[in-house]
Amino acid sequence: MFPGEISRLKASKASVEGEAPSGFAGGGGDASPFKAKNLLRRLLVVEPGEGSGLVIDGKRAVNLSSNNYLGLSNHHRIKDASIRAIERYGAGAGASRLISGHTNIIKELEERIARFKSTEAALVFGSGYLANIGIIPSIVGDGDVIIADRLNHASIFEGCRISRARLLIYRHKDMTQLEEILNRYSSYKRKLVITDGLFSMDGDIAPLNDIVSLAKRYEAMVMVDDAHATGVLGKSGRGTMEHLGIKDGVDIQMGTLSKAIGCYGGFVAGDNALIDYLINRARSFIFTTGLPPAIAAAAIAAFDIIEEMPEIRERLWENRGYYFKAVTGLGLDTGMSESQIIPIMIGDEKRGLEFSERLLELGVFAPVIRPPTVPKGKTRIRTSIMATHTKEEIDTGVDALKRAGRELGIIS
Ligand SMILES: Cc1ncc(COP(=O)(O)O)c(C=O)c1O
DSSP: OOTTTBOOOOSTTTOOOSOOOOOOSOBTTBOHHHHHTTOOOOOOOEEEOSTTOEEETTEEEEEOOOSOTTOGGGOHHHHHHHHHHHHHHOSSOOSBTTTTOOOHHHHHHHHHHHHHHTSSEEEEESSHHHHHHHHHHHHOOTTOEEEEETTOOHHHHHHHHHHTOEEEEEOTTOHHHHHHHHHHTTTOSOEEEEEESBOTTTOOBOOHHHHHHHHHHTTOEEEEEOTTTTTTSSTTSOOHHHHHTOOSOOOEEEEESSSTTOSOOEEEEEOHHHHHHHHHHOHHHHTSBOOOHHHHHHHHHHHHHHHHOHHHHHHHHHHHHHHHHHHHHTTOOOTTOOSSEEEEEEEOHHHHHHHHHHHHHTTEEOOEEOTTTSOTTOEEEEEEOOTTOOHHHHHHHHHHHHHHHHHTTSOO
């Protein structure tokens, strides 16, 4: 629970259910409380293996947990673009964007993103996280209201917290509750509805059509975080809006270059006025060094590939269909998934940990996702499919899930 910032609606119908993901419990430099609760996290050294595979502790594993959904991170055109940019610009931007870190290649990337997202302009941030914590407090503040889906990403909630606006949370995709809140807070001058486009831990898609029409009715702004949808959803990979046939009504389109784009960095796309405002206002844009030029060059190449080679995305959906059928055929609970993100719902943290460890022994990397990343009791193995997975890799993944699932009594 965020200190003091979440206003809980008390009335029964519109009451805010559950809590947004909060900070880590424990503290004082002692990690043992995490261990006792099966919540201890540790870093694994992961080296690239063959194809989409990995090498962990010297052992090869199929990677069932990458956000590099299209496999573009390793695409030769992207690597070449990046190497050429390093040779021209060097490794780092050397300064913040408003000093001397705004090179032609960054300008080109921003124009490329705007074209891809069909907006007037775009602005690149150091990461998606930095984008969210910069955009939200620039748009709303004390005296305003933010209405957010409960399963939005942590960086959105962090942006909300920093903004000091009143934060109201609606049950996941519950449009009745969203409307109740909008109605109740209609007297607020500035209202911002924020949702993930494609939910990062559940793989389901926001009802953005309904959100846009409700926001229009109640004169609220809409922001969508399309981190996991960009490059993936929609006929041309433009994201959730394209997927749902939405042409306008979303004021702020946020995204990241670190998932299907295969690079690093975040962005916002919108009209000129929004972008000009953020350049002058977003602290996580102003007070930090610009994106390395080589990353910008790589991302431009990635957008080109996404547009020129729809077959990569088609392959992703084909792989997703093949895997999803096999996994559901085993009787595993895939929650609400309707995309390349396919959680295997477990519930209990200890069982989740054991499941994930056993998968690794069986040559499959798919880490457990526990609170506070997901709500309590919703521990899962978050699996995700890539366009570059071979059928053999997917079969290895499914076989391991079957074996580990049976051993741990998750599959009867
Ligand atoms: C929905 C969502 N938004 C934002 C981010 C942050 O993006 P980045 O990894 O570029 O900081 C993530 C990352 O996991 C995400 O899942």
